[in-house]
Amino acid sequence: MLKYWLLLYTAIAFEVCGTMCMKFSNGFSRLLPSILIFVFYGISFASMSVAVRKIDVGVAYAIWSGVGIVSVVSLSCIFLGETITMFKAFSLLIIIAGVICLNFAGNS
Template sequence: MKTYIFLFLAIISEIIATTAIKASEEFTRLWPAVIVIFGYALAFYFLSLTLRKIDLGIAYAVWSGAGIIIVTTIGAVFYKQKPDMPAIIGIGLIISGIIVINIFSRNSGH
């Protein structure tokens, strides 16, 4: 269970950092740029902790997949960046992949 908390914290940190990139306006605004750097540092730290129990490829797939899904949603809601149908289908496939990994993979830390 602790491993999944670390993975969750890695995902949240990465989402905050990625969202702050837009707010940093190409790193011309100090505090959003600091959030980017600190957020990614935390994300990689927590991701490294998950690797004690979960294989690298599996942890990275869940981390990056969840990040894509949530950042796309944030972009749609806060920045009015609406994904088109191929993007929605692709995100649906990512969600399906994460579900398959977590239910069926023996390498996912169960």
């Protein structure tokens, strides 16, 4: 079972990389980041498709999207100088709470 959870977190890591490459591709006008979007998302989807063999798809997708959102927002603030307001921070907490609740619901 650990293998499937590791694949889920691999899927998340590559999804975050693909999303960050969207910013760096400048609307598909830069070749390498544009290519990397498809490479990273391909790896992400392949990993996710194996992970959902043993993890409930609803739980896996909630974790994949929730952790991805929080990661992209965090990286954007750290490396791209994007700002985070109290409302954004509160919204991220709601996303995290939702992912945690769905994870517990999937295990019951």
